[in-house]
Amino acid sequence: MIDLSLNICRPGFNATCSLCCGSHNYSLTPGEYNQLFKLRSIRIKNGFFVNETEKFQEVVPGAMQCKYVGYTDRGKNEIGCLIHESEPKMTSSEKEFFRKVCSTFYCKGRDVLTKKEILFAAELTRDWFYYPILITEINYLRKLVNIYDNPSKITDNEMKKIKDDLIVILNCYINES
Numbered sequence: 001m002i003d004l005s006l007n008i009c010r011p012g013f014n015a016t017c018s019l020c021c022g023s024h025n026y027s028l029t030p031g032e033y034n035q036l037f038k039l040r041s042i043r044i045k046n047g048f049f050v051n052e053t054e055k056f057q058e059v060v061p062g063a064m065q066c067k068y069v070g071y072t073d074r075g076k077n078e079i080g081c082l083i084h085e086s087e088p089k090m091t092s093s094e095k096e097f098f099r100k101v102c103s104t105f106y107c108k109g110r111d112v113l114t115k116k117e118i119l120f121a122a123e124l125t126r127d128w129f130y131y132p133i134l135i136t137e138i139n140y141l142r143k144l145v146n147i148y149d150n151p152s153k154i155t156d157n158e159m160k161k162i163k164d165d166l167i168v169i170l171n172c173y174i175n176e177s
């Protein structure tokens, strides 16, 4: 169910998703993630981003770990594609990568979730880590929407349980891959 008025990757409430770009495929602590995304944002502003040479341990060997994911806002809450905005400046190999990889990814959430479901997930999580897992686990998200209807009805304890569930779900994806 495509609603062009809403961008599922950046639906608002500080929720963002770069899951298909490999945002969750690093064996890093939250602090290390923060450093990495911050460094990339600074690098691209200074124009030498494409030279990133560090290698990071993958959670899923061989899966996407795109070096263009980083913070896109000053508050360092939102992540996304750091080269997307500057598309005209892309090198030919980046353009080729965009054409072959980024433009062809199939996102099930984009296809099947309603505007209400996406906004519910965004308002509930308000981040780049839990939001992508929630919109990927469609049945779990729909169960929450049916039970609560509005994220504001969810207590802190219930939220803690939901986050624990989402970590388990993420680990299941990782183990199955």
Ligand code: SF4
Pocket: 008, 009, 017, 018, 019, 020, 021, 105, 107, 108, 109, 110, 132
């Ligand atoms: S998985 Fe879907 S919502 Fe997330 S970044 Fe990719 S296209 Fe956007």
Ligand code: SF4
Pocket: 020, 021, 066, 067, 068, 069, 080, 081, 082, 083, 084, 098, 101, 102
């Ligand atoms: S270049 Fe493609 S895979 Fe990398 S962050 Fe941008 S959209 Fe995602």
